[in-house]
Amino acid sequence: MISTPFTADLVRGAAELEPTSRGVAPHRLPAWVRRQFPDPRLLDMEAQPSGVRLAFTTTASTIELVTHPARVAYRGLDRPRGRIDVIVDGALRLRDELDGGDRVEIDLQTGGSTAHTGPVHTTRVDRLGSESKNVEVWLPHNEVVDLVELRSDAPMSPAARGSRVWVHHGSSISHGSNALAPTEIWPVAVARAVGDVELRNLGLGGSALVDPFLARVIRDAPADAISVKLGINVVNSDAMRLRAFVPAIHGFLDTIRDGHPETPLVLVSPIFCGIHETTPGPGAFDPAALAAGEVRFIATGAPSDAAQGRLTLEVIRDALRTVVDHRADDENLHYLDGRDLYGAADAADHPLPDGLHPDAETHALIGRRFTERVFAPGGPFAR
Structure with missing residues (x-):
């Protein structure tokens, strides 16, 4: 499998890609805002990649995206996990619900919190055929993710941008x-x-x-x-x-x-x-x-x-x-x-x-x- 680096040409809708110990973290607000006003809620919201997607063309039949999610959970309340949507030539090919990752569990009654760690998540789509295709991988709007690795069995090129x-x-x-x-x-x-x-x-x-x-x-x-x-x-x-x-x-x-x-x-x-x-x-x-x-x-x-x-x-x-x-x-x-x-x-x-x-x-x-x-x-x- 070929590993493709995460670049600004490939990752759309983000202001910056911050290197992390696992890979890169997409941010929707630039670093100067995060330094100027490090409000915890704002920092959590801007790090959730709502509207951020990978956009590329490829002849690959198999594509894998490895991510490491992080989320806030509330004790006693069942909240749906984030999802990754894979769009191929304009049609939804896969909707993948996240598992694993880190979570901070908050007790709304007491205000206390407990941190839990978890493994990476792999989104895999295969049997795509060998013809050239446009692929968009939309990241979860409601969980923070580190982008760890993007793998495929054929090279990828950034897709043309909208006009x-x-x-x-x-x-x-x-x-x-x-x-x-x-x-x-x-x-x-x-x-x-x-x-x-x-x-x-x-x-x-x-x-x-x-x-x-x-x-x-x-x-x-x-x-x-x-x-x-x-x-x-x-x-x-x-x-x-x-x-x-x-x-x-x-x-x-x-x-x-x-x-x-x-x-x-x-x-x-x-x-x-x-x-x-x-x-x-x-x-x-x-x-x-x-x-x-x-x-x-x-x-x-x-x-x-x-x-x-x-x-x-x-x-x-x-x-x-x-x-x-x-x-x-x-x-x-x-x-x-x-x-x-x-x-x-x-x-x-x-x-x-x-x-x-x-x-x-x-x-x-x-x-x-x-x-x-x-x-x-x-x-x-x-x-």
Whole structure:
């Protein structure tokens, strides 16, 4: 078997590949961000390779990818493992559920944690035939992985890139929470449906907080289309009041425009989320659900708090729409109401299982609607 090194031409959607004792670790945020703001949650989220994939052409009949996963588990709660999707000439050939790897098990009742170590995981796909083929190996969106070795029985070459780069930033929903597999998170579903775009997914669970360093990352990134989906994390972390939120959004957009003055840019407000529509955060785990071995979220603020400037999703959407209205001289800035992707009526047929995140079917629904409204003819990202 031939061993192919992991390079930036081969690994797409990552900012950097960090050498480790096992191989390389893909990072979605550059090292300067990780040094400047080493927040444990942010570091865990950016190291989960949501939207990151290997893309190559080969005549190989057999391909093996060796990875070493690492994850956080919660005692008493059954959470699905990450998966690796192998796409051959546009069709799903293998969906491989991870096993082994390291895990940190956390007790949500006591806050205590226990570390466990485990072996590497090998993803193998064979009987591919000897003809030339395009292969994409999408890494798990919800577990950290070291890339250890890529083996095949014929040489590999990096695949041709899409004609456009789409940079997207958002919260855990954009990261892929509750999606079944890496090609089923809604930004990836959009990129695959459109077909000619290279996705860089900056969806970061719990970390879409209008952080200035994220705006600088987007500013400095190659991009032919940019979307930023902001609001839910600001509410469920109770991070800002209205007075601070509006100028922060303006500053975020100003920084992006420093590097991309005319690139189509879509500002997306939150999808419908009943617990926070009229009730501020902070959000919290529902203790009754935890006692029953389930995860659900609740809002702990009071609706009356909005009068003091505390943020709800209704307030956020009005503020974001007004920001875009006040920047009317920017002809390439567009507003998309998140309820056009998932609204109150959808909640009846597709309720959010944990009160906050969409399930696999709803990720597909959001992806279809984003494609129709943004990439289709007449949309901001149309050809």
